[in-house]
Amino acid sequence: MSLEKADALVIRQADFSESSRVVTFFSREFGKFAALAKGAKRLKGPFDAALDLLSTCRVVFLRKSSGTLNLLTEARLTQRFTPQNSGTPGSLNSVYGGYYVAELLNGLTEDFDPAPEVFDLSVATLNSLSAVDSQFPSIIIHFQISLLQLIGLLPNLFECSVCGESVDQNGGYAHWVSQGGLLCQACRREEYSGASISAGSIEVLRRMTQGSSELISRVKLSRQQAEECQKLAVSAITQAMGRRPSTLRYIQF
């Protein structure tokens, strides 16, 4: 049992008792962990607004041995997630985009597996979702692709998985989901049926892995690029999670 401090994002809340909640955090220092927040449901509780979904806060918690629930002792709000104002065209997208970030963090990471880059990516993505001048499809595709890359599950975007030929900029490809790669036209077979993706969209995805969320959030994709990139990202995420994310139905480009 030890007392730990962390910068953490609230990614899930569940009622525990009449006055308490179990809060799941994704932290910079420890990755994901859940902790019991006693009194969190009381109006003038000890944690105020620090535990709202998608808030970033500085927390202190008692880390218990495995099998026992950690205990939250302090939470101080550092940044609240502020979706775009209701009434603006992007307001629902920014709310749902935030829920989607939380669901993927919860579904694709393990407890106490530190991944500071994933924390930074998530906070930057929430900031981009709050910005009025941002492009929703680019933010969501960038988050998914970067997360897949950071957890080591990004499909190989450089060569055909069967023949090994480099991606040709004029070619058409298919996403071979189970193998985490691409198939060129010559190697494409019925039994590997996967969504088609053009070399242009593959190039978009590659650039996404190299840019910051803030930079990418202003890039406007063509409809075809957004659709192809999103299909590949969602297929890879569904494969990694073992199910289709439930908040995905609210993500519309």
Ligand SMILES: [Zn+2]
């Ligand atoms: Zn091939």
